[in-house]
Amino acid sequence: MREDCLFCKIINQQIPTKLIYEDETVIAFNDINPQAPVHALIVPREHIDTINNLENENLAGHMILTAKRLSGVLGIQQSGYRLIMNCNEDGGQTVFHIHLHLLGGKQLGELVQ
Ligand code: 5GP
Ligand code: ZN
Numbered sequence: 001m002r003e004d005c006l007f008c009k010i011i012n013q014q015i016p017t018k019l020i021y022e023d024e025t026v027i028a029f030n031d032i033n034p035q036a037p038v039h040a041l042i043v044p045r046e047h048i049d050t051i052n053n054l055e056n057e058n059l060a061g062h063m064i065l066t067a068k069r070l071s072g073v074l075g076i077q078q079s080g081y082r083l084i085m086n087c088n089e090d091g092g093q094t095v096f097h098i099h100l101h102l103l104g105g106k107q108l109g110e111l112v113q
Contacts, residue, residue, distance in 0.1 A: 002047050007097035011045055021073070025059065026066055028102075037105030038074050038081070042066050049096040051087045067102045076104035 001008050009015045011027060020040060021028040031039040042063050048054050064083065071077040081104030086093040 002097070005047055005097050006095055007043050007099065008047055011043070021066065021070055023066075025062055028066065028070055031101070036103040036108065038076050038103065040067075040070055040074065040102040042070070042100040042102060044098060048098045050093065051085055051098060054098055063100045067100055070102055071104065074102075074104070080104060082108050 001012065006015070010017045010029065017029050019027050019029050021042075024045075026042055026044050028040050028042045031041055044059055044063065046059070054060060067081075067083050068077070071081050081102060084101040084103065085098065086101075
């Protein structure tokens, strides 16, 4: 828990946010500024600032498999989806608590800007 971290505040419900999934390791909720009809974020409960400091292979795998399962719940598993993790400035990271974007529900372009 970091006092100044937006996603830690969501995890602690200091910022009330409707969760679409939670377990003991991760939570998931809809992005406030969706870039596609489905745009969810899978966020570990543990505060890790960037992928550069992600070392737990079980956690990395759990985030991806959670996204896969959520794609089924959200109805985009067969139509398809994209998983994105941004890192630091050039990667476009704006919230420094790692998160996996799950995007789908439309044909996505070749690159997300
Ligand atoms: P990043 O650019 O760091 O990869 O992604 C951060 C994402 O968090 C952005 O897509 C942004 O819209 C989303 N976001 C920022 N603040 C909030 C918030 O308070 N609530 C929710 N649900 N999403 C947020
Ligand atoms: Zn945090």
